[in-house]
Every structure is written in C-alpha cells, then in structure tokens.
Amino acid sequence: MLYILDQRLRAQNIPGDKARKDEWTEVDRKRVLNDIISTMFNRKFMEELFKPQELYSKKALRTVYERLAHASIMKLNQASMDKLYDLMTMAFKYQVLLCPRPKDVLLVTFNHLDTIKGFIQDSPTILQQVDETFRQLTEIYGGLSAGEFQLIRQTLLIFFQDLHIRVSMFLKDKVQNNNGRFVLPVSGPVPWGTEVPGLIRMFNNKGEEVKRIEFKHGGNYVPAPKEGSFELYGDRVLKLGTNMYSVNRPVETHMSGSSKNLASRTQESIAPNPLAKEELNFLARLMGGMEIKKPSGPEPGFRLNLFTTDEEEEQAALTRPEELSYEVINIQATQDQQRSEELARIMGEFEIMEQPRLSTSKGDDLLAMMDEL
Amino acid sequence: MYESNGYTMVYWHALDSGDASPGTFITGVLVLAIGTWSGRVLVFDIPAKGPNIVLSEELAGHQTPITDIATEPAQGQDCVADMVTADDSGLLCVWRSGPEFTLLTRIPGFGVPCPSVQLWQGIIAAGYGNGQVHLYEAATGNLHVQINAHARAICALDLAPEVGKLLSAGEDTFVHIWKLSRSPESGYIEVEHCHGECVSDTQLCGARFCDSSGSSFAVTGYDLAEIRRFSSV
Numbered sequence: 001m002l003y004i005l006d007q008r009l010r011a012q013n014i015p016g017d018k019a020r021k022d023e024w025t026e027v028d029r030k031r032v033l034n035d036i037i038s039t040m041f042n043r044k045f046m047e048e049l050f051k052p053q054e055l056y057s058k059k060a061l062r063t064v065y066e067r068l069a070h071a072s073i074m075k076l077n078q079a080s081m082d083k084l085y086d087l088m089t090m091a092f093k094y095q096v097l098l099c100p101r102p103k104d105v106l107l108v109t110f111n112h113l114d115t116i117k118g119f120i121q122d123s124p125t126i127l128q129q130v131d132e133t134f135r136q137l138t139e140i141y142g143g144l145s146a147g148e149f150q151l152i153r154q155t156l157l158i159f160f161q162d163l164h165i166r167v168s169m170f171l172k173d174k175v176q177n178n179n180g181r182f183v184l185p186v187s188g189p190v191p192w193g194t195e196v197p198g199l200i201r202m203f204n205n206k207g208e209e210v211k212r213i214e215f216k217h218g219g220n221y222v223p224a225p226k227e228g229s230f231e232l233y234g235d236r237v238l239k240l241g242t243n244m245y246s247v248n249r250p251v252e253t254h255m256s257g258s259s260k261n262l263a264s265r266t267q268e269s270i271a272p273n274p275l276a277k278e279e280l281n282f283l284a285r286l287m288g289g290m291e292i293k294k295p296s297g298p299e300p301g302f303r304l305n306l307f308t309t310d311e312e313e314e315q316a317a318l319t320r321p322e323e324l325s326y327e328v329i330n331i332q333a334t335q336d337q338q339r340s341e342e343l344a345r346i347m348g349e350f351e352i353m354e355q356p357r358l359s360t361s362k363g364d365d366l367l368a369m370m371d372e373l
Numbered sequence: 374m375y376e377s378n379g380y381t382m383v384y385w386h387a388l389d390s391g392d393a394s395p396g397t398f399i400t401g402v403l404v405l406a407i408g409t410w411s412g413r414v415l416v417f418d419i420p421a422k423g424p425n426i427v428l429s430e431e432l433a434g435h436q437t438p439i440t441d442i443a444t445e446p447a448q449g450q451d452c453v454a455d456m457v458t459a460d461d462s463g464l465l466c467v468w469r470s471g472p473e474f475t476l477l478t479r480i481p482g483f484g485v486p487c488p489s490v491q492l493w494q495g496i497i498a499a500g501y502g503n504g505q506v507h508l509y510e511a512a513t514g515n516l517h518v519q520i521n522a523h524a525r526a527i528c529a530l531d532l533a534p535e536v537g538k539l540l541s542a543g544e545d546t547f548v549h550i551w552k553l554s555r556s557p558e559s560g561y562i563e564v565e566h567c568h569g570e571c572v573s574d575t576q577l578c579g580a581r582f583c584d585s586s587g588s589s590f591a592v593t594g595y596d597l598a599e600i601r602r603f604s605s606v
Binding site: 177 | 437485486521561
C-alpha cells in the first residue's frame with residue numbers, strides 16, 4: 001500500500017513554491033506517509049495484530065486497510081480505494097506465490113520493513129516503532145520450522161485464491177499472463193537448502209555412494225548464491241517485497257472479471273458467517289488500537305486519485321464488474337446492543353470529516369458510519 | 374465414514390480438540406489409520422462385515438503433525454513393513470502390523486517436512502519439502518537412493534504398483550515419472566527417470582496415476598479450477 005501511495009504521490013508532486021493550495025507537494029507526501037506509517041506501527045495496534053488469531057475475512061481486512069489509508073490528510077474516492085486495494089492484494093499474492101521456500105515469506109516481510117524505514121528516516125520515533133516490530137517478528141516467527149512456514153504460506157495462498165486481476169505493470173514485465181495467472185519461471189537460482197534438480201545418487205548398505213546418474217529435469221536452474229539475512233540489517237538477497245516502483249511508472253489495473261469463479265465469490269457474501277461475532281470483536285479491538293492523529297486546526301482533505309484523470313476515476317466506479325465489488329463490514333446494529341455500543345465508542349474516537357447526518361437512533365448512526373468506511 | 378455409495382454414514386469418531394486437523398489416512402485391508410495434528414496415529418479395526426468399527430490403538434512415534442501414511446499388504450515374511458507414517462519434521466516411522474502395530478525403525482528428518490510417502494515391495498519412497506525424493510529399504514531404514522528431483526517442495530507421490538512406477542509432483546510445476554527396481558546382483562534399490570512434464574505456471578498440489586499400469590496421470594494445482602489429465606500415446 002505504501003509503495004503504491006508513495007509512487008502515486010510522487011507522480012502528482014508539484015514543487016512547493018509552485019503548488020496551488022489543492023495540489024500535492026513533497027512535504028505533503030512525506031507527511032501522509034509518516035502519518036500512515038506511524039498509525040500502522042503504533043504499539044497498541046501491533047499488539048493486537050500479534051495476538052494469535054484466525055485470518056481475517058476479506059471484508060474485515062479491506063475495512064482495516066481503508067481505515068489505515070485515511071489516517072492522514074489524504075482522501076480516496078471509492079474507485080481509487082478499490083484500485084489501491086486491487087493492486088495491493090495482487091502484488092502481495094505475487095510475492096507469497098513466488099517465494100522460493102516457505103521461510104522466505106519472513107524475508108519478504110523484512111524487505112517491506114526495510115523500505116518503510118527508508119520512507120521515514122527523518123522520524124526517529126517512528127523508526128523505533130518499526131524496529132520494535134522487527135524484533136517482535138523475529139521473536140515470534142524466527143524459530144518456526146519449515147513445516148510451520150509452509151502452513152503459513154498455504155494459509156495465505158488460500159486467502160488469495162481465485163483472484164486474477166490483471167495489473168498492467170505485471171503484464172508489461174511478463175510476470176503475469178493475460179489470463180491473470182502469474183508466470184512461474186522454471187529457471188534461476190533454486191531456494192536456499194534445495195539442490196539443483198537432475199542428479200540421482202545410489203548408495204550401498206554402508207551408506208557409500210556406488211553410482212551417480214544425471215537426468216534431464218526440464219528446467220534451467222542454478223545453485224542458490226547465499227542465504228538472505230534475518231538480522232535487523234542485512235542483505236536479504238531476495239528481491240520479492242522490495243519496492244516495485246524503481247522507476248516512475250503509471251499505476252494501472254485492468255478489471256478482469258473472472259466469471260468462471262463467480263460462483264465461489266457469491267458463496268462468500270451470501271452464506272452467513274458463524275464467526276461474525278468473533279471477528280467483529282477482533283476488528284473492534286484492532287481499530288481501537290489505531291490512534292489516528294487528529295489535525296490541530298481545520299484542514300482541507302487532499303484527495304488522491306489512483307487514476308490518471310478524474311473522468312477515468314468516475315468511469316471506473318461506474319463500470320466496476322459486480323463480482324469484484326468489495327464489501328465492507330456491516331453490523332446488524334439492532335441484534336447485539338453491547339457489541340454495537342463498544343464499536344460505537346471506538347468509532348467515536350476516530351475523526352470523521354463528513355457532514356452531520358440525520359439519524360433516528362444510535363443504531364442507525366453506527367450503521368451509517370460503517371457504511372461510509 | 375460412509376458406505377462406498379456415499380449415502381449411509383456407518384461410523385464417526387470425534388478427535389480431541391488438540392488433535393483437530395486434516396489428518397491423512399490410508400485404508401489397509403482391515404485397518405484404518407488416521408494421522409493427526411498432534412502426531413498421534415489412530416488405528417481403527419474395520420470388520421469384514423457390518424459397521425462395528427472400533428478404535429483399537431493409538432500409535433506414538435511422532436511429535437509433529439502427520440503428513441502422510443502409506444501401507445502395503447503384508448507379504449508374510451519376517452520383518453516386512455506394512456505401514457509408513459510421515460510427519461512435518463520429515464521423520465518417517467516404519468511399522469509392522471499384527472495384533473498390535475510394532476515400530477520397526479525410524480528414519481529421521483533433516484529439517485524439511487515430508488509431505489508424501491509411498492510403500493512398494495519393501496521400498497519406501499519419500500518426497501520432501503526441499504524437492505528431493507529418497508528411496509529407503511523398509512526392513513533396515515537405510516537410504517539407498519537420493520534424487521534431486523524438483524526445484525521446489527514436493528506435494529505428491531503416487532505409485533503404479535503393477536509396474537513399479539513412481540510419480541512425483543512438485544510446486545516447481547513439474548511432474549516426473551520414475552521406474553523403481555532392484556539390482557539383480559546386489560538386490561539394492563535402483564531407479565530410472567522415465568518422463569518429465571511441465572504444467573506451465575501451475576503450482577501443483579496433487580497428482581495421481583489414473584490406472585495401475587501408470588500410462589496416464591492427473592494433476593491439480595493452486596488457482597486451477599480443472600483437473601488436468603495426461604496420457605501416454
């Protein structure tokens with residue numbers, strides 16, 4: 001998310017002295033990134049994230065990210081937020097899928113953290129928060145076995161299953177096919193700990209090698225150069241998870257409606273979720289952990305457009321395929337009074353810069369607030 | 374457990390909460406073994422007739438989740454293994470059946486899971502998370518063949534018992550077919566590579582021979598809504 005926002009804000013940068021009141025400057029960009037990063041790495045929020053828990057539903061995760069993206073003066077229209085989320089999920093799916101060995105998901109995470117530290121090098125307090133997160137990741141995940149990492153990786157892959165949104169940058173770089181599937185190369189270095197395929201060794205009863213045969217594997221692999229570092233600072237070796245915008249490139253997605261998989265998606269939104277209450281509680285605590293900075297005085301909300309023009313953004317909103325529409329969490333406010341009150345309290349702590357609504361009851365208020373998320 | 378037509382449930386067994394997991398299981402002739410997340414292997418006796426299924430033993434041998442179980446009908450000789458269990462740490466336990474199961478030998482792991490294991494004529498074939506296939510002598514637990522077969526984790530192994538063909542599928546998009554045999558002089562296990570197939574851009578999840586002569590096989594993969602079937606012409 002930060003890579004995309006950073007790139008998009010840079011693309012819309014106007015030099016400070018030339019900028020009009022409603023145009024982005026370098027100072028604004030840094031501020032937005034600082035605000036979002038410090039909200040994300042806030043201690044209470046991280047504490048909630050690190051508690052052992054089930055993976056969130058797609059709706060819940062989308063809700064959290066929408067909240068995070070609005071942690072600063074930056075505002076996104078629905079179409080831009082949709083596009084941002086599409087890009088984020090496809091990029092992350094790519095990174096998890098292409099991980100050479102399961103433990104590399106941790107290296108990917110460290111690559112993300114390294115780049116994030118680059119965004120906020122001028123802010124020692126936030127740097128400290130990120131380093132603390134690093135330490136926690138190492139403590140909790142550093143000692144897991146290969147089998148446990150495989151389970152984590154497969155759980156993540158299941159979450160991203162059947163998502164085939166075509167991203168023009170991936171299509172251009174030939175890492176994604178026209179049908180939305182990622183290219184899995186059969187060449188390059190093997191994962192650390194794996195041998196290059198093609199050799200058969202045979203042993204006798206004493207364990208001595210007695211014969212050696214080669215066979216044609218079909219791929220074109222080379223040995224792994226070295227293992228990536230899991231230290232606070234170090235050469236990660238792996239490129240997955242680094243900033244994909246090394247050059248300025250336009251940020252586009254193509255909406256590829258995967259009609260074949262329509263059935264499975266409809267299934268998800270219709271079937272009542274028996275864990276809904278549990279999840280709502282997690283969400284409430286997570287949101288409660290987010291400390292959104294409130295601006296000191298009246299400030300205009302700057303709008304960021306993920307598309308090239310306003311017209312394009314409007315058009316995207318109108319033509320978004322039904323099966324790709326994201327739903328955000330809707331609470332049945334009337335059903336559980338206590339839960340609603342808890343959420344209302346937390347939501348009340350967030351600054352919401354909308355016009356006051358006409359409401360008939362507290363429940364309606366809450367529902368309306370969640371709908372607006 | 375259901376009748377083979379899928380209509381009638383004949384038995385159910387609740388796992389302890391500590392055991393809940395997708396266990397892997399293979400039906401033997403009269404015995405059903407189910408591996409659990411805790412590492413325990415539950416053994417059920419299945420009568421020839423009727424639904425009187427009974428939990429007869431719990432085998433202790435593994436400390437990490439069971440990934441696969443392979444069985445072979447007893448060959449009536451001494452020290453012949455009937456069952457191999459594999460787990461997330463790569464450990465293999467070799468068992469002989471009887472009134473109770475006896476642990477014959479343990480083959481330690483080496484830091485990667487063993488997602489799939491097969492047993493054929495006293496040969497244990499094990500596929501590992503680092504892409505290697507190992508062939509062990511079941512009676513002794515000795516490693517006789519080590520194949521650098523895949524560039525990513527192996528997801529499935531299957532056997533065509535009629536001809537001694539082994540199929541390995543990996544997350545590297547490849548399927549390989551191997552011919553198992555024994556050297557006529559030494560009796561040691563040998564292997565020959567028969568065929569390799571690349572299923573483009575598909576991280577394979579499962580693979581099976583479609584017939585016991587190994588002339589066709591089918592695969593499934595991540596994000597793949599189809600089952601792809603390959604036949605030799």
